[in-house]
Amino acid sequence: MIRFICVCIVVIGYLILSIPILLVEWVIGKFNKRAKDISSLRIIQAVFRFILKITGADITVKGHENVPADTAVLYIGNHRSFFDILLTYVLCPDVTGYVAKKEMESIPLLSNWMRYLHCLFLDRKNIKEGMKTILLAIEEMKNGISICIFPEGTRNRNESELDLLPFHEGSFKIATKAGCPIVPIAIHNSAGIFEAQFPKMRPAKVIVEYGEPIYPDKLDKEEKKHIGAYTQNKILEMLKEMND
Known part of the structure:
Protein backbone atom coordinates (compact mmCIF):
# COMPACT_ATOMS: atom_id res chain seq x y z
CA MET A 1 0.00 0.00 0.00
CA ILE A 2 2.91 2.37 0.65
CA ARG A 3 3.86 2.49 -3.04
CA PHE A 4 0.23 3.13 -4.01
CA ILE A 5 -0.08 5.97 -1.50
CA CYS A 6 3.21 7.50 -2.67
CA VAL A 7 2.08 7.39 -6.31
CA CYS A 8 -1.23 9.07 -5.40
CA ILE A 9 0.62 11.79 -3.48
CA VAL A 10 2.96 12.43 -6.42
CA VAL A 11 0.14 12.59 -8.98
CA ILE A 12 -2.16 14.83 -6.94
CA GLY A 13 0.71 16.95 -5.65
CA TYR A 14 2.13 17.48 -9.12
CA LEU A 15 -1.21 18.45 -10.63
CA ILE A 16 -1.74 21.07 -7.93
CA LEU A 17 1.82 22.41 -7.87
CA SER A 18 2.05 22.44 -11.67
CA ILE A 19 -0.54 25.21 -12.09
CA PRO A 20 2.21 27.86 -12.47
CA ILE A 21 4.00 25.55 -14.94
CA LEU A 22 0.83 25.34 -17.02
CA LEU A 23 0.79 29.13 -17.18
CA VAL A 24 4.45 29.30 -18.17
CA GLU A 25 3.93 26.66 -20.85
CA TRP A 26 0.95 28.63 -22.18
CA VAL A 27 3.11 31.75 -22.49
CA ILE A 28 5.88 29.81 -24.22
CA GLY A 29 3.32 28.44 -26.66
CA LYS A 30 2.28 31.94 -27.65
CA PHE A 31 5.78 32.63 -28.92
CA ASN A 32 7.06 29.20 -29.94
CA LYS A 33 4.58 26.33 -30.19
CA ARG A 34 7.28 23.75 -30.94
CA ALA A 35 9.29 24.77 -27.87
CA LYS A 36 6.19 24.47 -25.72
CA ASP A 37 5.37 21.03 -27.14
CA ILE A 38 8.85 19.70 -26.43
CA SER A 39 9.11 21.21 -22.94
CA SER A 40 5.68 19.79 -21.97
CA LEU A 41 6.75 16.39 -23.32
CA ARG A 42 10.00 16.33 -21.33
CA ILE A 43 8.35 17.58 -18.12
CA ILE A 44 5.71 14.85 -18.12
CA GLN A 45 8.23 12.21 -19.14
CA ALA A 46 10.30 13.13 -16.08
CA VAL A 47 7.25 12.87 -13.81
CA PHE A 48 6.27 9.51 -15.31
CA ARG A 49 9.80 8.15 -14.87
CA PHE A 50 9.68 9.15 -11.21
CA ILE A 51 6.33 7.41 -10.72
CA LEU A 52 7.61 4.25 -12.40
CA LYS A 53 10.64 4.35 -10.11
CA ILE A 54 8.33 4.46 -7.09
CA THR A 55 6.55 1.31 -8.31
CA GLY A 56 9.88 -0.52 -8.35
CA ALA A 57 9.14 -1.95 -11.79
CA ASP A 58 12.05 -3.64 -13.58
CA ILE A 59 11.51 -2.45 -17.14
CA THR A 60 13.20 -3.95 -20.19
CA VAL A 61 12.86 -2.15 -23.52
CA LYS A 62 13.39 -3.96 -26.79
CA GLY A 63 13.39 -2.82 -30.41
CA HIS A 64 13.09 0.90 -29.72
CA GLU A 65 15.43 1.46 -32.65
CA ASN A 66 12.53 0.35 -34.87
CA VAL A 67 10.75 3.65 -34.30
CA PRO A 68 11.27 5.82 -37.41
CA ALA A 69 13.03 9.07 -36.56
CA ASP A 70 11.99 11.06 -39.60
CA THR A 71 8.21 10.87 -39.51
CA ALA A 72 5.16 10.81 -37.27
CA VAL A 73 3.98 7.31 -36.45
CA LEU A 74 0.86 5.59 -35.14
CA TYR A 75 1.80 3.57 -32.06
CA ILE A 76 -0.47 0.58 -31.48
CA GLY A 77 -0.24 -1.42 -28.27
CA ASN A 78 -2.02 -4.05 -26.21
CA HIS A 79 -3.58 -2.70 -23.05
CA ARG A 80 -3.79 -4.37 -19.62
CA SER A 81 -2.79 -1.63 -17.17
CA PHE A 82 -3.10 2.04 -16.32
CA PHE A 83 0.70 2.00 -16.41
CA ASP A 84 0.81 1.17 -20.14
CA ILE A 85 0.56 4.90 -20.81
CA LEU A 86 3.49 5.73 -18.53
CA LEU A 87 5.61 2.83 -19.80
CA THR A 88 5.26 3.94 -23.42
CA TYR A 89 5.14 7.71 -22.97
CA VAL A 90 8.56 7.89 -21.34
CA LEU A 91 9.96 6.29 -24.51
CA CYS A 92 8.40 8.71 -27.00
CA PRO A 93 11.28 10.41 -28.86
CA ASP A 94 9.09 13.29 -30.02
CA VAL A 95 5.71 14.87 -29.39
CA THR A 96 3.03 12.19 -29.15
CA GLY A 97 -0.65 12.49 -28.40
CA TYR A 98 -2.61 9.64 -26.84
CA VAL A 99 -6.23 8.82 -27.62
CA ALA A 100 -8.06 8.68 -24.29
CA LYS A 101 -11.65 8.06 -23.26
CA LYS A 102 -13.96 11.08 -23.27
CA GLU A 103 -14.56 10.87 -19.53
CA MET A 104 -11.01 12.05 -18.80
CA GLU A 105 -11.72 15.41 -20.39
CA SER A 106 -13.68 16.49 -17.31
CA ILE A 107 -10.80 15.96 -14.85
CA PRO A 108 -9.37 19.39 -13.87
CA LEU A 109 -5.65 20.03 -14.47
CA LEU A 110 -5.08 16.51 -15.82
CA SER A 111 -7.13 17.34 -18.92
CA ASN A 112 -5.20 20.62 -19.28
CA TRP A 113 -1.91 18.75 -19.44
CA MET A 114 -3.40 16.19 -21.80
CA ARG A 115 -4.43 18.92 -24.23
CA TYR A 116 -0.95 20.42 -24.00
CA LEU A 117 0.39 17.00 -24.97
CA HIS A 118 -1.92 16.73 -28.01
CA CYS A 119 -4.06 14.02 -26.43
CA LEU A 120 -7.47 13.46 -28.01
CA PHE A 121 -10.65 12.46 -26.22
CA LEU A 122 -12.72 9.70 -27.80
CA ASP A 123 -16.44 9.30 -27.16
CA ARG A 124 -16.83 5.55 -27.58
CA LYS A 125 -20.63 5.77 -27.37
CA ASN A 126 -21.07 8.33 -30.13
CA ILE A 127 -20.00 7.18 -33.60
CA LYS A 128 -20.22 10.68 -35.11
CA GLU A 129 -18.09 12.23 -32.38
CA GLY A 130 -15.70 9.29 -32.55
CA MET A 131 -15.16 9.91 -36.25
CA LYS A 132 -14.38 13.57 -35.50
CA THR A 133 -11.67 12.41 -33.10
CA ILE A 134 -10.21 10.12 -35.78
CA LEU A 135 -10.15 13.04 -38.24
CA LEU A 136 -8.40 15.24 -35.66
CA ALA A 137 -5.81 12.50 -35.13
CA ILE A 138 -5.21 12.33 -38.90
CA GLU A 139 -4.61 16.08 -39.00
CA GLU A 140 -2.22 15.85 -36.04
CA MET A 141 -0.19 13.17 -37.81
CA LYS A 142 -0.08 15.20 -41.01
CA ASN A 143 1.35 18.02 -38.88
CA GLY A 144 4.12 15.76 -37.57
CA ILE A 145 2.55 14.71 -34.25
CA SER A 146 2.68 10.99 -33.50
CA ILE A 147 -0.40 9.31 -32.06
CA CYS A 148 -0.66 6.37 -29.67
CA ILE A 149 -3.80 4.29 -29.31
CA PHE A 150 -4.75 1.06 -27.58
CA PRO A 151 -7.29 -0.33 -30.07
CA GLU A 152 -8.73 -2.98 -27.76
CA GLY A 153 -10.83 -0.04 -26.58
CA THR A 154 -10.43 -0.74 -22.87
CA ARG A 155 -8.08 -2.50 -20.48
CA ASN A 156 -8.02 -6.21 -21.21
CA ARG A 157 -8.90 -8.11 -18.03
CA ASN A 158 -8.66 -11.61 -19.53
CA GLU A 159 -6.61 -14.03 -17.45
CA SER A 160 -3.99 -14.51 -20.16
CA GLU A 161 -2.34 -11.53 -21.81
CA LEU A 162 -2.23 -13.64 -24.98
CA ASP A 163 -6.02 -13.52 -25.10
CA LEU A 164 -6.27 -10.12 -26.78
CA LEU A 165 -9.54 -8.31 -27.32
CA PRO A 166 -10.42 -7.55 -30.96
CA PHE A 167 -8.68 -4.47 -32.34
CA HIS A 168 -11.07 -1.78 -33.59
CA GLU A 169 -10.26 -1.38 -37.29
CA GLY A 170 -11.39 2.28 -37.32
CA SER A 171 -8.33 3.27 -35.29
CA PHE A 172 -6.07 2.32 -38.18
CA LYS A 173 -7.61 4.87 -40.53
CA ILE A 174 -5.38 7.36 -38.69
CA ALA A 175 -2.32 5.80 -40.33
CA THR A 176 -3.82 4.87 -43.70
CA LYS A 177 -5.31 8.34 -44.26
CA ALA A 178 -2.26 10.20 -42.95
CA GLY A 192 1.82 -7.08 -12.52
CA ILE A 193 2.62 -3.59 -11.27
CA PHE A 194 -0.84 -2.80 -9.93
CA GLU A 195 -3.95 -4.48 -11.34
CA ALA A 196 -2.91 -8.05 -10.50
CA GLN A 197 -2.92 -7.29 -6.76
CA PHE A 198 -5.09 -4.17 -6.54
CA PRO A 199 -4.82 -1.97 -4.50
CA LYS A 200 -1.22 -2.91 -3.78
CA MET A 201 1.73 -2.11 -6.02
CA ARG A 202 4.59 -4.55 -6.30
CA PRO A 203 7.85 -4.54 -8.26
CA ALA A 204 7.20 -6.41 -11.50
CA LYS A 205 9.36 -7.40 -14.42
CA VAL A 206 7.88 -5.64 -17.44
CA ILE A 207 8.93 -5.84 -21.08
CA VAL A 208 8.05 -3.19 -23.66
CA GLU A 209 8.92 -4.31 -27.17
CA TYR A 210 8.65 -2.26 -30.36
CA GLY A 211 8.11 -4.23 -33.54
CA GLU A 212 9.21 -3.32 -37.02
CA PRO A 213 7.12 -0.51 -38.52
CA ILE A 214 4.20 -1.49 -40.72
CA TYR A 215 3.76 0.60 -43.86
CA PRO A 216 0.10 0.33 -44.95
CA ASP A 217 0.84 1.15 -48.61
CA LYS A 218 3.21 -1.84 -48.78
CA LEU A 219 0.64 -4.38 -47.59
CA ASP A 220 -1.32 -6.48 -50.03
CA LYS A 221 -5.01 -5.81 -50.56
CA GLU A 222 -6.26 -8.39 -48.04
CA GLU A 223 -3.78 -7.36 -45.31
CA LYS A 224 -4.68 -3.70 -45.77
CA LYS A 225 -8.38 -4.52 -45.60
CA HIS A 226 -7.87 -6.16 -42.19
CA ILE A 227 -4.94 -4.08 -41.00
CA GLY A 228 -6.16 -4.16 -37.39
CA ALA A 229 -6.04 -7.96 -37.28
CA TYR A 230 -2.70 -7.91 -39.12
CA THR A 231 -1.19 -5.58 -36.50
CA GLN A 232 -2.74 -7.56 -33.66
CA ASN A 233 -1.05 -10.72 -34.95
CA LYS A 234 2.33 -8.95 -34.95
CA ILE A 235 1.83 -7.92 -31.32
CA LEU A 236 0.62 -11.40 -30.40
CA GLU A 237 3.73 -12.95 -31.94
CA MET A 238 5.95 -10.73 -29.77
CA LEU A 239 3.92 -11.55 -26.64
CA LYS A 240 4.16 -15.29 -27.33
CA GLU A 241 7.95 -15.04 -27.52
CA MET A 242 8.01 -13.22 -24.18
CA ASN A 243 5.84 -15.91 -22.59
CA ASP A 244 7.93 -18.85 -23.85
Whole structure:
Protein backbone atom coordinates (compact mmCIF):
# COMPACT_ATOMS: atom_id res chain seq x y z
CA MET A 1 0.00 0.00 0.00
CA ILE A 2 2.91 2.37 0.65
CA ARG A 3 3.86 2.49 -3.04
CA PHE A 4 0.23 3.13 -4.01
CA ILE A 5 -0.08 5.97 -1.50
CA CYS A 6 3.21 7.50 -2.67
CA VAL A 7 2.08 7.39 -6.31
CA CYS A 8 -1.23 9.07 -5.40
CA ILE A 9 0.62 11.79 -3.48
CA VAL A 10 2.96 12.43 -6.42
CA VAL A 11 0.14 12.59 -8.98
CA ILE A 12 -2.16 14.83 -6.94
CA GLY A 13 0.71 16.95 -5.65
CA TYR A 14 2.13 17.48 -9.12
CA LEU A 15 -1.21 18.45 -10.63
CA ILE A 16 -1.74 21.07 -7.93
CA LEU A 17 1.82 22.41 -7.87
CA SER A 18 2.05 22.44 -11.67
CA ILE A 19 -0.54 25.21 -12.09
CA PRO A 20 2.21 27.86 -12.47
CA ILE A 21 4.00 25.55 -14.94
CA LEU A 22 0.83 25.34 -17.02
CA LEU A 23 0.79 29.13 -17.18
CA VAL A 24 4.45 29.30 -18.17
CA GLU A 25 3.93 26.66 -20.85
CA TRP A 26 0.95 28.63 -22.18
CA VAL A 27 3.11 31.75 -22.49
CA ILE A 28 5.88 29.81 -24.22
CA GLY A 29 3.32 28.44 -26.66
CA LYS A 30 2.28 31.94 -27.65
CA PHE A 31 5.78 32.63 -28.92
CA ASN A 32 7.06 29.20 -29.94
CA LYS A 33 4.58 26.33 -30.19
CA ARG A 34 7.28 23.75 -30.94
CA ALA A 35 9.29 24.77 -27.87
CA LYS A 36 6.19 24.47 -25.72
CA ASP A 37 5.37 21.03 -27.14
CA ILE A 38 8.85 19.70 -26.43
CA SER A 39 9.11 21.21 -22.94
CA SER A 40 5.68 19.79 -21.97
CA LEU A 41 6.75 16.39 -23.32
CA ARG A 42 10.00 16.33 -21.33
CA ILE A 43 8.35 17.58 -18.12
CA ILE A 44 5.71 14.85 -18.12
CA GLN A 45 8.23 12.21 -19.14
CA ALA A 46 10.30 13.13 -16.08
CA VAL A 47 7.25 12.87 -13.81
CA PHE A 48 6.27 9.51 -15.31
CA ARG A 49 9.80 8.15 -14.87
CA PHE A 50 9.68 9.15 -11.21
CA ILE A 51 6.33 7.41 -10.72
CA LEU A 52 7.61 4.25 -12.40
CA LYS A 53 10.64 4.35 -10.11
CA ILE A 54 8.33 4.46 -7.09
CA THR A 55 6.55 1.31 -8.31
CA GLY A 56 9.88 -0.52 -8.35
CA ALA A 57 9.14 -1.95 -11.79
CA ASP A 58 12.05 -3.64 -13.58
CA ILE A 59 11.51 -2.45 -17.14
CA THR A 60 13.20 -3.95 -20.19
CA VAL A 61 12.86 -2.15 -23.52
CA LYS A 62 13.39 -3.96 -26.79
CA GLY A 63 13.39 -2.82 -30.41
CA HIS A 64 13.09 0.90 -29.72
CA GLU A 65 15.43 1.46 -32.65
CA ASN A 66 12.53 0.35 -34.87
CA VAL A 67 10.75 3.65 -34.30
CA PRO A 68 11.27 5.82 -37.41
CA ALA A 69 13.03 9.07 -36.56
CA ASP A 70 11.99 11.06 -39.60
CA THR A 71 8.21 10.87 -39.51
CA ALA A 72 5.16 10.81 -37.27
CA VAL A 73 3.98 7.31 -36.45
CA LEU A 74 0.86 5.59 -35.14
CA TYR A 75 1.80 3.57 -32.06
CA ILE A 76 -0.47 0.58 -31.48
CA GLY A 77 -0.24 -1.42 -28.27
CA ASN A 78 -2.02 -4.05 -26.21
CA HIS A 79 -3.58 -2.70 -23.05
CA ARG A 80 -3.79 -4.37 -19.62
CA SER A 81 -2.79 -1.63 -17.17
CA PHE A 82 -3.10 2.04 -16.32
CA PHE A 83 0.70 2.00 -16.41
CA ASP A 84 0.81 1.17 -20.14
CA ILE A 85 0.56 4.90 -20.81
CA LEU A 86 3.49 5.73 -18.53
CA LEU A 87 5.61 2.83 -19.80
CA THR A 88 5.26 3.94 -23.42
CA TYR A 89 5.14 7.71 -22.97
CA VAL A 90 8.56 7.89 -21.34
CA LEU A 91 9.96 6.29 -24.51
CA CYS A 92 8.40 8.71 -27.00
CA PRO A 93 11.28 10.41 -28.86
CA ASP A 94 9.09 13.29 -30.02
CA VAL A 95 5.71 14.87 -29.39
CA THR A 96 3.03 12.19 -29.15
CA GLY A 97 -0.65 12.49 -28.40
CA TYR A 98 -2.61 9.64 -26.84
CA VAL A 99 -6.23 8.82 -27.62
CA ALA A 100 -8.06 8.68 -24.29
CA LYS A 101 -11.65 8.06 -23.26
CA LYS A 102 -13.96 11.08 -23.27
CA GLU A 103 -14.56 10.87 -19.53
CA MET A 104 -11.01 12.05 -18.80
CA GLU A 105 -11.72 15.41 -20.39
CA SER A 106 -13.68 16.49 -17.31
CA ILE A 107 -10.80 15.96 -14.85
CA PRO A 108 -9.37 19.39 -13.87
CA LEU A 109 -5.65 20.03 -14.47
CA LEU A 110 -5.08 16.51 -15.82
CA SER A 111 -7.13 17.34 -18.92
CA ASN A 112 -5.20 20.62 -19.28
CA TRP A 113 -1.91 18.75 -19.44
CA MET A 114 -3.40 16.19 -21.80
CA ARG A 115 -4.43 18.92 -24.23
CA TYR A 116 -0.95 20.42 -24.00
CA LEU A 117 0.39 17.00 -24.97
CA HIS A 118 -1.92 16.73 -28.01
CA CYS A 119 -4.06 14.02 -26.43
CA LEU A 120 -7.47 13.46 -28.01
CA PHE A 121 -10.65 12.46 -26.22
CA LEU A 122 -12.72 9.70 -27.80
CA ASP A 123 -16.44 9.30 -27.16
CA ARG A 124 -16.83 5.55 -27.58
CA LYS A 125 -20.63 5.77 -27.37
CA ASN A 126 -21.07 8.33 -30.13
CA ILE A 127 -20.00 7.18 -33.60
CA LYS A 128 -20.22 10.68 -35.11
CA GLU A 129 -18.09 12.23 -32.38
CA GLY A 130 -15.70 9.29 -32.55
CA MET A 131 -15.16 9.91 -36.25
CA LYS A 132 -14.38 13.57 -35.50
CA THR A 133 -11.67 12.41 -33.10
CA ILE A 134 -10.21 10.12 -35.78
CA LEU A 135 -10.15 13.04 -38.24
CA LEU A 136 -8.40 15.24 -35.66
CA ALA A 137 -5.81 12.50 -35.13
CA ILE A 138 -5.21 12.33 -38.90
CA GLU A 139 -4.61 16.08 -39.00
CA GLU A 140 -2.22 15.85 -36.04
CA MET A 141 -0.19 13.17 -37.81
CA LYS A 142 -0.08 15.20 -41.01
CA ASN A 143 1.35 18.02 -38.88
CA GLY A 144 4.12 15.76 -37.57
CA ILE A 145 2.55 14.71 -34.25
CA SER A 146 2.68 10.99 -33.50
CA ILE A 147 -0.40 9.31 -32.06
CA CYS A 148 -0.66 6.37 -29.67
CA ILE A 149 -3.80 4.29 -29.31
CA PHE A 150 -4.75 1.06 -27.58
CA PRO A 151 -7.29 -0.33 -30.07
CA GLU A 152 -8.73 -2.98 -27.76
CA GLY A 153 -10.83 -0.04 -26.58
CA THR A 154 -10.43 -0.74 -22.87
CA ARG A 155 -8.08 -2.50 -20.48
CA ASN A 156 -8.02 -6.21 -21.21
CA ARG A 157 -8.90 -8.11 -18.03
CA ASN A 158 -8.66 -11.61 -19.53
CA GLU A 159 -6.61 -14.03 -17.45
CA SER A 160 -3.99 -14.51 -20.16
CA GLU A 161 -2.34 -11.53 -21.81
CA LEU A 162 -2.23 -13.64 -24.98
CA ASP A 163 -6.02 -13.52 -25.10
CA LEU A 164 -6.27 -10.12 -26.78
CA LEU A 165 -9.54 -8.31 -27.32
CA PRO A 166 -10.42 -7.55 -30.96
CA PHE A 167 -8.68 -4.47 -32.34
CA HIS A 168 -11.07 -1.78 -33.59
CA GLU A 169 -10.26 -1.38 -37.29
CA GLY A 170 -11.39 2.28 -37.32
CA SER A 171 -8.33 3.27 -35.29
CA PHE A 172 -6.07 2.32 -38.18
CA LYS A 173 -7.61 4.87 -40.53
CA ILE A 174 -5.38 7.36 -38.69
CA ALA A 175 -2.32 5.80 -40.33
CA THR A 176 -3.82 4.87 -43.70
CA LYS A 177 -5.31 8.34 -44.26
CA ALA A 178 -2.26 10.20 -42.95
CA GLY A 179 0.15 7.99 -44.90
CA CYS A 180 2.24 7.22 -41.82
CA PRO A 181 3.76 3.96 -40.54
CA ILE A 182 2.32 1.89 -37.72
CA VAL A 183 4.63 0.83 -34.89
CA PRO A 184 3.29 -2.19 -32.95
CA ILE A 185 4.08 -2.28 -29.23
CA ALA A 186 3.86 -5.46 -27.16
CA ILE A 187 3.64 -4.79 -23.41
CA HIS A 188 4.28 -7.80 -21.17
CA ASN A 189 3.22 -8.04 -17.51
CA SER A 190 2.30 -4.38 -16.98
CA ALA A 191 -0.70 -5.56 -14.92
CA GLY A 192 1.82 -7.08 -12.52
CA ILE A 193 2.62 -3.59 -11.27
CA PHE A 194 -0.84 -2.80 -9.93
CA GLU A 195 -3.95 -4.48 -11.34
CA ALA A 196 -2.91 -8.05 -10.50
CA GLN A 197 -2.92 -7.29 -6.76
CA PHE A 198 -5.09 -4.17 -6.54
CA PRO A 199 -4.82 -1.97 -4.50
CA LYS A 200 -1.22 -2.91 -3.78
CA MET A 201 1.73 -2.11 -6.02
CA ARG A 202 4.59 -4.55 -6.30
CA PRO A 203 7.85 -4.54 -8.26
CA ALA A 204 7.20 -6.41 -11.50
CA LYS A 205 9.36 -7.40 -14.42
CA VAL A 206 7.88 -5.64 -17.44
CA ILE A 207 8.93 -5.84 -21.08
CA VAL A 208 8.05 -3.19 -23.66
CA GLU A 209 8.92 -4.31 -27.17
CA TYR A 210 8.65 -2.26 -30.36
CA GLY A 211 8.11 -4.23 -33.54
CA GLU A 212 9.21 -3.32 -37.02
CA PRO A 213 7.12 -0.51 -38.52
CA ILE A 214 4.20 -1.49 -40.72
CA TYR A 215 3.76 0.60 -43.86
CA PRO A 216 0.10 0.33 -44.95
CA ASP A 217 0.84 1.15 -48.61
CA LYS A 218 3.21 -1.84 -48.78
CA LEU A 219 0.64 -4.38 -47.59
CA ASP A 220 -1.32 -6.48 -50.03
CA LYS A 221 -5.01 -5.81 -50.56
CA GLU A 222 -6.26 -8.39 -48.04
CA GLU A 223 -3.78 -7.36 -45.31
CA LYS A 224 -4.68 -3.70 -45.77
CA LYS A 225 -8.38 -4.52 -45.60
CA HIS A 226 -7.87 -6.16 -42.19
CA ILE A 227 -4.94 -4.08 -41.00
CA GLY A 228 -6.16 -4.16 -37.39
CA ALA A 229 -6.04 -7.96 -37.28
CA TYR A 230 -2.70 -7.91 -39.12
CA THR A 231 -1.19 -5.58 -36.50
CA GLN A 232 -2.74 -7.56 -33.66
CA ASN A 233 -1.05 -10.72 -34.95
CA LYS A 234 2.33 -8.95 -34.95
CA ILE A 235 1.83 -7.92 -31.32
CA LEU A 236 0.62 -11.40 -30.40
CA GLU A 237 3.73 -12.95 -31.94
CA MET A 238 5.95 -10.73 -29.77
CA LEU A 239 3.92 -11.55 -26.64
CA LYS A 240 4.16 -15.29 -27.33
CA GLU A 241 7.95 -15.04 -27.52
CA MET A 242 8.01 -13.22 -24.18
CA ASN A 243 5.84 -15.91 -22.59
CA ASP A 244 7.93 -18.85 -23.85
